[in-house]
Amino acid sequence: MSFLSRAPAPAWPLAAPADDGPGNPWFSWRYVHDNAGEILSALQFHAGLTARAVIIALVVAVPLAVVAYWWRPLTGPILALSGVLYTIPSLALLALVAPAVGTTSDTSVLIALVLYALLVLVRNALAGLTQVPSEVRDAAAGMGYGRLGRLLRIELPLALPGILTGLRLATVSTVALVTVGSLIGKGGLGEMILGGFRNNFYKAEIMTGTILCVGLALVLDLVLAGLGRLVTPWARERRS
Amino acid sequence: MNYFREGFVWLNDPLNWTNPGGLLDRLGEHLLISLWAVLLGCAIGWPLGIWLGHRGRGGGAIVTIANLTLAIPTLALLTILPLTPLGFGKPPVVVALAVFAVPPLLANAYTGLRQIDPETRDAAKGMGLSGGQLLRQVELPLSVPYLAAGLRTAAVQVVATAALAAFVNGGGLGEIISAGFGVGMSNGGGGQIVAGGIVVALLALLVEALLAAVQRLVTPPALRGARRRPTTAAAPAG
Numbered sequence: 112m113s114f115l116s117r118a119p120a121p122a123w124p125l126a127a128p129a130d131d132g133p134g135n136p137w138f139s140w141r142y143v144h145d146n147a148g149e150i151l152s153a154l155q156f157h158a159g160l161t162a163r164a165v166i167i168a169l170v171v172a173v174p175l176a177v178v179a180y181w182w183r184p185l186t187g188p189i190l191a192l193s194g195v196l197y198t199i200p201s202l203a204l205l206a207l208v209a210p211a212v213g214t215t216s217d218t219s220v221l222i223a224l225v226l227y228a229l230l231v232l233v234r235n236a237l238a239g240l241t242q243v244p245s246e247v248r249d250a251a252a253g254m255g256y257g258r259l260g261r262l263l264r265i266e267l268p269l270a271l272p273g274i275l276t277g278l279r280l281a282t283v284s285t286v287a288l289v290t291v292g293s294l295i296g297k298g299g300l301g302e303m304i305l306g307g308f309r310n311n312f313y314k315a316e317i318m319t320g321t322i323l324c325v326g327l328a329l330v331l332d333l334v335l336a337g338l339g340r341l342v343t344p345w346a347r348e349r350r351s
Numbered sequence: 352m353n354y355f356r357e358g359f360v361w362l363n364d365p366l367n368w369t370n371p372g373g374l375l376d377r378l379g380e381h382l383l384i385s386l387w388a389v390l391l392g393c394a395i396g397w398p399l400g401i402w403l404g405h406r407g408r409g410g411g412a413i414v415t416i417a418n419l420t421l422a423i424p425t426l427a428l429l430t431i432l433p434l435t436p437l438g439f440g441k442p443p444v445v446v447a448l449a450v451f452a453v454p455p456l457l458a459n460a461y462t463g464l465r466q467i468d469p470e471t472r473d474a475a476k477g478m479g480l481s482g483g484q485l486l487r488q489v490e491l492p493l494s495v496p497y498l499a500a501g502l503r504t505a506a507v508q509v510v511a512t513a514a515l516a517a518f519v520n521g522g523g524l525g526e527i528i529s530a531g532f533g534v535g536m537s538n539g540g541g542g543q544i545v546a547g548g549i550v551v552a553l554l555a556l557l558v559e560a561l562l563a564a565v566q567r568l569v570t571p572p573a574l575r576g577a578r579r580r581p582t583t584a585a586a587p588a589g
Binding site: 198199205207280290291298301312318320329 | 431433434517525532541548549
């Protein structure tokens with residue numbers, strides 16, 4: 112994001128003329144330049160909220176998936192409950208959470224985001240755990256691993272690709288979902304999108320917010336994909 | 352829990368239902384927008400998915416499209432489309448929602464046709480069925496459960512997302528919530544916000560239950576419970 116903080120020189124190849132020309136352009140370097148501070152802080156807020164939501168969801172989801180994996184009767188209820196939460200529209204969830212938690216606090220948005228990311232993560236982690244071959248489990252038991260040791264040393268590492276897929280899906284959809292937080296003024300880049308709409312349909316502001324939002328999702332997805340390749344070197348050969 | 356009680360009090364006032372711009376008006380708008388969006392999504396997603404599935408290609412592209420739409424905030428489309436030649440009002444909202452309805456419909460239609468046993472297809476070809484006959488008499492009937500699953504996912508998502516139309520004054524039940532914020536927490540708006548949230552959530556759950564029943568109804572008994580519901584890259588309603 113360094114190019115944002117560096118003021119674009121007048122000789123910037125893509126720069127519009129000093130006054131954007133007539134009308135209401137879809138994109139304007141001048142807008143980006145003049146509002147770099149606000150854009151950066153919105154981006155920072157957006158990324159921070161996404162990171163917090165996904166990390167909390169991950170910390171909750173993996174133990175939940177393990178519980179569902181160890182006690183199979185619990186699998187149905189856990190998946191059903193997170194499925195119901197998932198069906199509830201984000202705006203409704205925010206409307207139910209916000210009055211109780213605080214209509215100006217980003218904790219409300221955070222709670223809604225965590226609840227949404229939860230289902231994707233639990234489902235993928237559980238799928239990853241259940242597809243560990245039973246021979247591998249038997250072999251681990253034969254080598255003297257206890258339940259916990261087997262989980263930490265054998266099953267979780269083998270479930271990593273599933274967990275990572277869930278993590279990527281959850282991250283990308285959380286980035287898009289943060290914009291709904293605009294309802295209570297905590298939407299990060301969504302604030303820019305909605306702000307541009309309310310500010311006499313200022314297209315440059317809407318577009319900058321949208322591009323940054325989609326870009327943030329894609330960048331985070333690529334980073335997580337790269338991370339996944341690093342920590343699961345064995346999956347690379349299997350896929351080819 | 353205090354706000355929940357206020358929410359139920361608000362819901363208990365018949366005027367809040369029958370007023371102009373009250374719950375019934377908004378519910379009608381909501382369902383109308385959703386219906387058009389789902390129809391538009393079906394008109395695009397199904398033929399394309401069925402054609403690609405019939406030809407057996409394009410699977411990678413479908414996954415890419417589904418993942419890409421996951422990254423687009425609904426709010427962005429809702430604000431951008433009115434500024435295009437579509438104009439303001441309902442059409443841009445319908446189009447924006449349809450964009451998010453297409454991936455599940457497309458992906459499920461494709462999966463539905465691809466999951467058919469290749470031997471079934473070979474047998475049909477061996478009996479002398481042409482490509483069109485194969486599609487109509489063999490492939491489509493066998494993929495109905497998948498088409499229904501896609502419709503369910505898409506419809507629930509559209510009904511849920513339609514609430515966001517209120518951000519751009521597009522109507523629908525979201526207006527109840529945003530009007531509640533307009534009233535302000537200190538003036539008793541909290542009850543209306545919660546009431547709007549309850550209604551939107553109930554509507555989504557109702558549509559989900561209804562379409563789950565429909566999906567079960569159109570699935571031949573022999574196939575019921577034989578496999579898990581096909582998973583799609585369904586985005587949370589955002």
